[in-house]
Amino acid sequence: MARITFPPLADMSPAEKSAYDEAAAGLRGHAPAPMAAWLRNPELARRAQKLGEYIRFQIDLSPRLRELAVLVVARYWSAHHEWRIHKEKAIEQGLSPHVITAITARRRPRFEDDAERVVYDIAMSVVDTRTLPDALYREGVAALGEKGVVELVSVLGYYTFVSMTLLAFEIGLPEQLQPELL
Secondary structure, eight states: OOSSOOOOGGGSOHHHHHHHHHHHTSTTSSOOTTHHHHTTSHHHHHHHHHHHHHHHHTSSSOHHHHHHHHHHHHHHHTOHHHHHHHHHHHHHTTOOHHHHHHHHTTOOOOOSSHHHHHHHHHHHIIIIISOOOHHHHHHHHHHHHHHHHHHHHHHHHHHHHHHHHHHHTTOOOOTTSOOSOO
16 A cells, blocks of 8 residues: 555645646656655656656657666566556567566566667666676767767666655555566
C-alpha cells in the first residue's frame, strides 16, 4: 500500500491542482505516478514532471536506447512500477526480449546492436560503480556523440530520482499485479 497517493482532485490546493492539470494535459496524457509524492511541493511537481516529459519524449537519444537506460535504472532499484511501464515501451521501441530478460535476471545481455551495448555499459558503470572510465566515455562519445552521452546520463539521473521516489513512498504496482523484479 502506497504511503502517499494522489489526493482527490476536489481536495487539492489550487497550486496542486494546477500542477496536476498541467501534467495531465502534457505529452503523457496523465500525471506520472511519482507526482503523487511531488505534489506535496507543487512547484517541485511542476518542474520534475516537465523535466521528465522532456527527457522521455523530446531528447535526441533514440527512444529504444532511452528505454534501455530506463530499464537498467529500474532494475538496479527494483522499481516495479517503473519497470512495468518501461518494459512495455522498450518492446514497442524494438528492444529485444532477450535483452530485457537478461536485465530482469541481472545478467549482462548479448547485444547485436553496438549502440545498445554502449548504452548498457555506460548505464551499468554509472549506476553500479558510480564511475564512467575514460575508455568507456570515449566509446560512448564515438557511438552516441557528446550530446548523446549527456542525454544518456540525464536519463539515468532522472529515472534514479523517479525510482527513489517510488520506493521511498511505496508507490508501486496495483495489488492485483505481480512484480517481475524479485
